[in-house]
Amino acid sequence: MSEGVPISQKSERLSVSTKLFYGVGSVAFGVKDQGFSYLLLIFYNQVVGLPSATVGLAIMIALIFDSFLDPIMGQVSDNWRSRWGRRHPFMYAAALPVALSYLLLWNPPQGWSHEALFVYLIVVAIIIRSFITMYEIPSSALAAELTTDYDERTKVLSYRYFFAWWGGLTMTLLALKVFLTPDAEHPIGQLNPAGYVTYGYVAAGVIFAAIMISALGTHREIPRLRVPPARKLTLGQLAREMIGTLSHRSFLVLMGAGLFNAMAGGLVLSLNLYFNTFFWQLPAGQIAILAGANFISATLAFGFAAPISKRLGKKQTAQLTKVLAFIIAVTPIALRLLDAFPANDSPSLLPILFVQAVFSTGFSIISAILISSMIADVVEDSELQTGRRSEGLFFAAAAFVGKAVSGVGIFASSMILLAIGFPQNAQPGQVSEAVVTNLGVTYLFVLGGLYGAAIACVSLYRITREGHAENMRKLAAQAEQVEGGEGPEHTA
Numbered sequence: 001m002s003e004g005v006p007i008s009q010k011s012e013r014l015s016v017s018t019k020l021f022y023g024v025g026s027v028a029f030g031v032k033d034q035g036f037s038y039l040l041l042i043f044y045n046q047v048v049g050l051p052s053a054t055v056g057l058a059i060m061i062a063l064i065f066d067s068f069l070d071p072i073m074g075q076v077s078d079n080w081r082s083r084w085g086r087r088h089p090f091m092y093a094a095a096l097p098v099a100l101s102y103l104l105l106w107n108p109p110q111g112w113s114h115e116a117l118f119v120y121l122i123v124v125a126i127i128i129r130s131f132i133t134m135y136e137i138p139s140s141a142l143a144a145e146l147t148t149d150y151d152e153r154t155k156v157l158s159y160r161y162f163f164a165w166w167g168g169l170t171m172t173l174l175a176l177k178v179f180l181t182p183d184a185e186h187p188i189g190q191l192n193p194a195g196y197v198t199y200g201y202v203a204a205g206v207i208f209a210a211i212m213i214s215a216l217g218t219h220r221e222i223p224r225l226r227v228p229p230a231r232k233l234t235l236g237q238l239a240r241e242m243i244g245t246l247s248h249r250s251f252l253v254l255m256g257a258g259l260f261n262a263m264a265g266g267l268v269l270s271l272n273l274y275f276n277t278f279f280w281q282l283p284a285g286q287i288a289i290l291a292g293a294n295f296i297s298a299t300l301a302f303g304f305a306a307p308i309s310k311r312l313g314k315k316q317t318a319q320l321t322k323v324l325a326f327i328i329a330v331t332p333i334a335l336r337l338l339d340a341f342p343a344n345d346s347p348s349l350l351p352i353l354f355v356q357a358v359f360s361t362g363f364s365i366i367s368a369i370l371i372s373s374m375i376a377d378v379v380e381d382s383e384l385q386t387g388r389r390s391e392g393l394f395f396a397a398a399a400f401v402g403k404a405v406s407g408v409g410i411f412a413s414s415m416i417l418l419a420i421g422f423p424q425n426a427q428p429g430q431v432s433e434a435v436v437t438n439l440g441v442t443y444l445f446v447l448g449g450l451y452g453a454a455i456a457c458v459s460l461y462r463i464t465r466e467g468h469a470e471n472m473r474k475l476a477a478q479a480e481q482v483e484g485g486e487g488p489e490h491t492a
Helices: 016-024 026-047 052-067 069-078 088-105 114-146 150-179 193-217 219-224 235-246 249-279 284-312 314-337 349-386 391-419 433-458 465-483
Strands: none
Touching: 016 026, 016 114, 016 150, 016 193, 026 052, 026 088, 026 114, 026 150, 026 193, 026 249, 052 069, 052 114, 052 391, 069 114, 069 235, 069 391, 088 114, 088 193, 114 150, 114 349, 114 391, 150 193, 150 284, 150 349, 150 465, 193 219, 235 349, 235 391, 249 284, 249 314, 249 349, 249 391, 249 433, 284 314, 284 349, 314 349, 314 433, 349 391, 349 465, 391 433
16 A cells, blocks of 8 residues: 555456445445434334434434534544555444444333433434444545546446445345234234334344445455555644535535435435325335335446446436436325325235336436445545545535435424324324325425425536546646656645
8 A cells, every 4th residue: 555546546447346345335324324214213203102303303413413523534534544544444443333332222221201212312323323424434435546437436336325225125124024023912013112123133233244344345455545645634724624625616516415315315214104104004014015116226226327327427317317206206196195096905006106116216326326426526626626635525524414414304204294293103094184195295395395406406516527537637647747756746
């Protein structure tokens, strides 16, 4: 491992095994993210018994608290010097704490008051998210370090999103199909508390294994990764560098898109189980089938993200797929509100919702892959301006926005439930038609506004394929000057 690895070396195509090991690590984040977004609200609300607003507030507090750690973690890992490189020491250190704290989340103390459980949820959620940050930020930054090729980066990130979705979906499917099964006391499987305990143990084991496999599998790449220059940094200098780096225009518009995407994502995932249980009145088995549709979505995104973006460009593909994702996602709900959709007891309901889920989620994943790939391309554009490579800081800032604002989305979900008077301990078929209708109408308007704002932000992104190629040419020229002693040392 040496300072200033030649840029041409970083542009080589990566082996499939390297992409696989890199992607596997995102299983940990996928399991955690799906658990938080899909299961946590209904577990603490309908099973543990906390009011929905209390649960939403606890999740939002934990998310916002943790999100402030992201830029710090990014800046630290960008400047870390060790024989294991900038990223891997943190990846190894995070594995066990993440797994243990995730286990505690699904095993809250029995007999505690609502106030005590509220504090417990906040504390445990903060611990989980802090340690997942220690892993996820350095791991994310590797995408921009492993290759600088415009299209290869999209392929690398396709692996990351593929495994994140498959890992999270597999655990969700196991929860709905295997762990959350009905019994005599709990005829609705997703309201069975024992199932959540089993889910917690299995999920914690999967998280630990995924992190370790990825860290060990990519360890061999350490010698070809960048080493930051040895320098003493004050807190003031670190802060100034962070501000200077993150003020990059194209990055700021991507952060705007990330802000609205995260809010929309938190809203969609936290209300998804409510819609499936109370709006469509699906049993746990059919909900599991719908969750299984997302396996196809992730596979389609994995296969088509790179080819489509190679043809249309990253920005255009991200915008197009976001529009299609929204239209397909809201059509069934809008048609039901207009009494133009099959009834809940119709045999055609599940197949239609299955197809809708495949394409809506698939287009959303493609859009997310392309936005992450565009963030990776900002790295070299910023390097030309600042002389620093800041992969960790850029991806950390993206995570900062995603975590902080998805918490707002989840909190907004709880506020929607409160505003429409959604009942505690509700049973499918027993919630009033007015409440169910208000849920659908409010959801459509809020989601439409968030998606529209995200698309508008992406339209302002400026780095094209040709622009990235020119950036790489200039950086290569700078590197040649440094090697030939013709200019000041470049300390990126």
